[in-house]
Amino acid sequence: MVAIDPRFRRAYADASWTPFWLDRSDRPAARPALEGDQTADLVIVGGGFTGLWAALQALEDTPGRDVVVLEGERVAFGATGRNGGFCDASLTHGLENGKQRFPTEIERIEQEGHENLEAIAATIERYGIDCSWEDTGSMIVATAPHAIDWCRSAVEHLTAFGYEASFLDRDEVRAEVDSPTYLAAFWKQTGSALVDPARLAWGIAAAADGLGARIHEHSQVTAIDEDDDALVVRTAIGRVRARSVILGTNAFPPVATAIRRYVLPVYDYVLMTEPLSIDQKVAIGWRHRQGLADMANQFHYYRLTDDDRILWGGYDAIYHWNNSVEPRHERRDATYDLLAQQFFETFPQLEGLRFSHTWAGAIDTCSRFSVFFGQEFGGKLAYAAGYTGLGVGATRWGARVCLDLVDDLQTGRTQLSLVRKKPLPFPPEPLRSTGVWLTRRALARADRRQGRRGPWLRLLDAVGLGFDS
Ligand SMILES: Cc1cc2nc3c(=O)[nH]c(=O)nc-3n(C[C@H](O)[C@H](O)[C@H](O)COP(=O)(O)OP(=O)(O)OC[C@H]3O[C@@H](n4cnc5c(N)ncnc54)[C@H](O)[C@@H]3O)c2cc1C
Numbered sequence: 001m002v003a004i005d006p007r008f009r010r011a012y013a014d015a016s017w018t019p020f021w022l023d024r025s026d027r028p029a030a031r032p033a034l035e036g037d038q039t040a041d042l043v044i045v046g047g048g049f050t051g052l053w054a055a056l057q058a059l060e061d062t063p064g065r066d067v068v069v070l071e072g073e074r075v076a077f078g079a080t081g082r083n084g085g086f087c088d089a090s091l092t093h094g095l096e097n098g099k100q101r102f103p104t105e106i107e108r109i110e111q112e113g114h115e116n117l118e119a120i121a122a123t124i125e126r127y128g129i130d131c132s133w134e135d136t137g138s139m140i141v142a143t144a145p146h147a148i149d150w151c152r153s154a155v156e157h158l159t160a161f162g163y164e165a166s167f168l169d170r171d172e173v174r175a176e177v178d179s180p181t182y183l184a185a186f187w188k189q190t191g192s193a194l195v196d197p198a199r200l201a202w203g204i205a206a207a208a209d210g211l212g213a214r215i216h217e218h219s220q221v222t223a224i225d226e227d228d229d230a231l232v233v234r235t236a237i238g239r240v241r242a243r244s245v246i247l248g249t250n251a252f253p254p255v256a257t258a259i260r261r262y263v264l265p266v267y268d269y270v271l272m273t274e275p276l277s278i279d280q281k282v283a284i285g286w287r288h289r290q291g292l293a294d295m296a297n298q299f300h301y302y303r304l305t306d307d308d309r310i311l312w313g314g315y316d317a318i319y320h321w322n323n324s325v326e327p328r329h330e331r332r333d334a335t336y337d338l339l340a341q342q343f344f345e346t347f348p349q350l351e352g353l354r355f356s357h358t359w360a361g362a363i364d365t366c367s368r369f370s371v372f373f374g375q376e377f378g379g380k381l382a383y384a385a386g387y388t389g390l391g392v393g394a395t396r397w398g399a400r401v402c403l404d405l406v407d408d409l410q411t412g413r414t415q416l417s418l419v420r421k422k423p424l425p426f427p428p429e430p431l432r433s434t435g436v437w438l439t440r441r442a443l444a445r446a447d448r449r450q451g452r453r454g455p456w457l458r459l460l461d462a463v464g465l466g467f468d469s
Contacts, residue, residue: 020311080198
């Protein structure tokens with residue numbers, strides 16, 4: 001075990017444990033909880049991006065539809081209020097993963113993804129949502145020699161699919177953003193934007209409110225039962241009877257227990273710096289404000305905020321026994337120490353900068369790293385989960401598909417095997433924890449060995465089982 005320099009822990013010692021995006025004076029007041037007996041056309045469980053996009057699109061499709069959203073905590077409490085704010089066109093956790101898993105449908109899926117990203121931008125414009133949307137693209141940097149060729153081939157693959165993308169050698173990438181760790185990069189200039197995720201979620205919620213949605217916070221759903229031709233959705237102090245239900249509960253313990261076989265909640269950790277001074281900004285460059293990530297199995301993602309802080313997250317992906325999702329998992333000094341150390345290795349010129357916020361969130365990893373769908377109660381209930389680490393954009397599409405499913409619409413979307421087929425399930429405990437442990441070890445080893453995948457990873461690749469944040 002490597003000893004961590006105490007300077008790194010001191011750099012976040014005074015940080016707030018509230019996710020930066022939610023720690024704002026303009027956070028809307030909580031909406032009242034559900035009480036008593038009510039009826040609706042559609043009940044949506046979960047006030048994250050999936051649930052909110054489902055509510056807004058349901059009301060845009062059918063004005064006057066009676067839509068109720070039930071959120072157990074606060075709007076954007078889950079991954080939606082904790083993420084990096086990278087909003088990508090990919091519905092498949094990247095083009096490469098999509099090509100491998102859906103080779104005959106990838107063109108169609110990519111087209112859906114680009115239309116989806118355009119529709120998100122159009123919605124922000126239409127409702128005047130103030131969420132710092134920035135069309136910056138994203139730049140993936142090579143910090144190990146073997147990753148330089150990967151950058152070149154990524155450019156070929158992306159441009160073949162119509163993206164604007166370019167290769168940057170060491171000097172070119174350092175002229176963009178200056179880190180001594182960078183050896184090369186590829187910059188995907190289209191198909192990826194940055195956003196303030198909580199403000200986007202609050203804006204979608206306000207737009208849905210405006211069209212008549214009834215959003216209830218502090219309304220944890222405890223059960224859903226069938227009653228004749230309707231479903232009854234229960235909380236501790238209320239219930240709603242509705243023709244259809246959509247679940248957007250992501251990595252949280254699912255009300256539809258079938259989801260559990262396919263989802264592995266993995267904690268991902270984030271540090272946010274204080275705003276950079278003018279001198280600090282000059283020291284790193286970053287004039288084009290691209291979203292950044294490094295090209296490794298255990299990777300970091302990082303970006304600037306609109307007030308010039310740096311959000312720095314990723315690397316560790318921590319799974320807890322039996323799919324546990326609990327606030328206590330959010331405090332993990334070993335991970336924050338490591339993240340702080342890696343931050344200053346990447347930007348030594350920022351020595352002395354402090355972190356104002358640290359937080360963590362659960363990612364709904366599934367074995368194919370991309371959203372899957374399911375239905376219960378004869379099709380009256382639909383769910384979307386498994387976005388893994390790339391759901392900020394894909395959730396709008398996931399919500400769109402759920403609406404198709406509960407409304408029994410046959411569309412181009414519902415024909416896709418991305419919608420019809422489920423990922424391979426993860427095994428039950430104790431095999432689940434053992435498998436995650438072996439995989440994490442093998443991924444770290446591959447990073448140390450010029451990306452060469454050992455026998456365990458090759459076996460997982462062969463059977464189509466994956467683990468990623
Ligand atoms: C640290 C981190 C960084 C990430 N970075 C990125 C990124 O940069 N780009 C990207 O594309 N993706 C990223 N992701 C993933 C992305 O945030 C998610 O895919 C997306 O937000 C999922 O939205 P959701 O609505 O499905 O789930 P969530 O936002 O988790 O919402 C689920 C909601 O359901 C509620 N809920 C659960 N159970 C119940 C119940 N029984 N009753 C009522 N309510 C319930 C929860 O309280 C929660 O609010 C990241 C995720 C994390 C955790």
